[in-house]
Amino acid sequence: MLQRTTSVPRTRARPGRVTLATLVLVAVLAVSAVLAAAVGQYPIPTGEVVPGVLRTLHLVPSDPAHLLADRVLTGVRLPRVALAVLVGAALAAAGTLMQAVFANPLADPSVVGVSSGAALGASFGVVSGIATVGTWTTPALAFGTGLATTLAVYLLSRSGGRTEVVTLVLTGIAVNAFAGAGIALMTFLADQQAREQIVFWQLGSVNGALWSEVLVALPVIAVGLAGSATLTRSLDLLALGERPARHLGVDVERLRVVAIVLVALLVGIGVAFTGIVAFVGLVVPHLMRMLIGPAHGPLLLTSTLGGGALVLVADTVARSLVPNADLPLGLLTSLVGGPFFFWLLRRTRRRSGGWA
C-alpha cells in the first residue's frame, strides 16, 4: 500500500513467444506434410509434391510422365496426411479442453477412458453392420458413446469443483475396463472380417485414409475447434476454481456442458476414423504450456498446430520405420506417451507433496 507504482509490466501470455511458437509450428507442419507426402513404398521426390498437387488440380498442365506418381500422391498420401493432421489437431484440442475443465493437467481423452468409450460406439457400428450405411454413421455412434463417457467420468471424478489425480486416474481405469469389456464383446460377436477390422482399427492408424473421410472429419473438427476457441477466456477463469469463476461472471454450468460436448465431438470424430491414438491430448498441451504459458487462447492455438504436426510425424515414422510394414500409429504414441505420463505423474506428485 505504501509503495508507489509508475508502470507495471503486463505479461499477458508472453506474446513474443506465442507468435514465435505459432510460426515455428506452422513451418514444421508444412515441411512435415511435404516430407510425409514424399516418403513411402513408392518414393516421390520432395520437389515433386507441390507440382504434383498443382497438376492434379489442373492449375498447371498435366504431364503423362508423372501420372502414376500424382495418383499415389493425391489418392493415397495426401488424404492420409490430411487425416493425420486433422485427428492430431482434434485430439490435442480435446486434451486442452479436458485439462481446463477438470482443472487437472493430467486429464486426457485416452487416460480417462473417453477414447475407449467412443471406440465402443464405433465398434458397435462395425459389428452391427449399420456402419456401412454411410461415412457419418460411425462418427455419430462414436460421438454418442464418447459424450456419455465424458459425462460419466466428469460426474464420477469430481469433488468440490476439482478433480484429484488419484480419483481421475482410478476413474479412468474403471471406465477403460468397462469400455474394454464392451469392445471385447463386440469383437467376440463379430464375424471374421469385422473382427479384424475392429482389432486393427483399435490399434490406432490412419492407414487407408480416404478423401471422403477427410471431408467428414474436416467440418466437424472445424466446428469443434471454433467452438473451443470461444471458450478460452472463460477456461482461464475456471483455473481459479468454480466459485471464483462464477464471481467473475462465468456461467460455469453452461461452460462445462459446452466443453464436454466439444470434447466428445473432437474425440469421437478422431476415434471413428483412426481408432485410439493415445496420449496426444496429454503430451501436446503440456509441452505447449511449458513453452508459452497456461493462457488457454494461445495454448489452444499452439496445441492444435502441435497436435497436427505430432500425429503427422508419428504416422510417417510408423509407416517408414520398418520396410514394407505399416506399424500402427497408436502403438507409437503409446510407446512415447506412456513413459511421459508416468514422468508427469511423478512430477505432479512431487510438486504437490502427495497425490493431490
Add this chain to the structure above:
Amino acid sequence: MTAAGSTVRAEGVTVELGGRTVLDAVSLRVEPGELVAVIGPNGAGKSTLLAALAGDVPLQAGSVRLGGLDVASSPPRDLARLRAVMPQDHTIAFPFPVADVVGMARAPWARTPHEDEDDDAVAAALAAAGVTHLADRPMPSLSGGERARVTFARALAQRTGTLLLDEPTASLDIGHQEDVLTESRRLADDGWTVVVVLHDLTLAAAYADRIALLADGRLVAVGEPDEVLTADRVSEVYGHPVVVVPDPLTGAALIVPDRRGRVRR
C-alpha cells in the same frame, strides 16, 4: 477508484448444508461507505454467510439483494460487475503469472467502455496489495501469504464498489494484516461497501464500522464494535474468558484472552 458501492441486504437467510442448518434466519444490511466485519467461533457460519451474500449457496429461505438485483436469480455477469469476492482458497490449477491472475478480474468488463481501465486497474490493484514486485512470478511459486495478497489484489482490480472478503488476513503476517484492512477501510471511506469475515477480534474492533457476531448459524449481535464486543458476550460465545481493554494508542477495543493459570509464571 471511482466505483460506487451497492447496498447488500440479507433477509431471513436460512442455509442448510448436508441436512444441517448452517445459517438460521440471518438478516444483515450493509450500506455503501460501511465496513462490516463478520465474526464468530469456528463453524458459526461466517463463510457460509459470505457465500450466501455472494450467491454461491442455495437458500432454504430468505433472500439476498445486491443493489437492485436479487442475487439468486441474476446472471453471473451482472453480479460480477457489482461485487468482487475474495475466497479463502488461493490456489490455481495452472501456473498463471500474478499479473494475469489479477488481470482475470477484468473479465466482467470485457467489451464495455471500462475495458480501457484494465491496465490501470491491474497496476493500481497490484500496488495497493503490495504485490507489484511479484507481477511476473507464477502464482504456484508464491508463499501462502503472498498468494492471499494476490487474491486481494484480484478482488480490488475488479473495481466493483462492493467487496466480500473471506478471512483475507488468515495467512498474513501482522504488517500485511494491517495493510489489507487499511486498504479496505480506505475503500469504505471512499463509498465502497465492504463485508469482511475476520477471526481476529481486535482487528475487527479497530477497522469495522459495525460488527456482526454469529454463533451456531444465528446472528447474536450486530452493531458498533464497542456495543458488540463486551467481555461477557465474547467470553460466552467463544467459550473462553476474555477481557476488553482500550488500545493505549487509539482507544479502540483490544480483546485479550484471560490466560491466567495457562501460561508460564
